[in-house]
């Protein structure tokens with residue numbers, strides 16, 4: 001008997017070898033509604049120090065689930081072959097759930113953007129996704145791009161969302177400090193404008 005796969009893939013999808021045989025992908029074989037669950041990733045969790053020594057193939061199929069934690073599928077199944085796209089139709093729901101960001105038609109490949117889960121440079125590559133919005137190179141710092149933060153709001157893994165929130169709070173605090181400094185400057189240069197301050 002074959003081993004139970006560690007990841008779940010909705011029965012509305014199937015794994016296929018890409019037409020150019022460059023790798024595996026998952027395709028919709030039934031229509032999928034926006035918000036529907038597509039996959040739940042499973043496997044073994046590794047901390048960064050151990051994770052970086054794993055074989056390349058395992059590192060490519062894993063998903064980052066925390067700042068320093070990575071979920072590696074064991075055994076690998078078709079649900080683990082969700083590719084990256086810079087114009088994805090799926091996004092994360094929590095650490096390991098994948099949901100449809102919009103309605104998906106039969107025959108469409110299901111992809112998410114690795115910026116939704118990655119904050120470490122363990123799987124950087126030149127992207128050939130062909131999307132108009134393709135950023136050319138996918139890297140561990142892509143989550144910092146304001147346009148992606150806006151486009152994927154609600155679809156980032158929790159550990160990435162925390163970083164985004166912290167970044168925004170920092171930016172706001174900086175802007176507040178700049179405004180306060182500008183005000184002080186104003187009082188210094190125009191003291192007669194605010195005699196009581």
Ligand SMILES: [Zn+2]
Pocket residue numbers: 085086087127128129130131133134135136
């Ligand atoms: Zn791309």
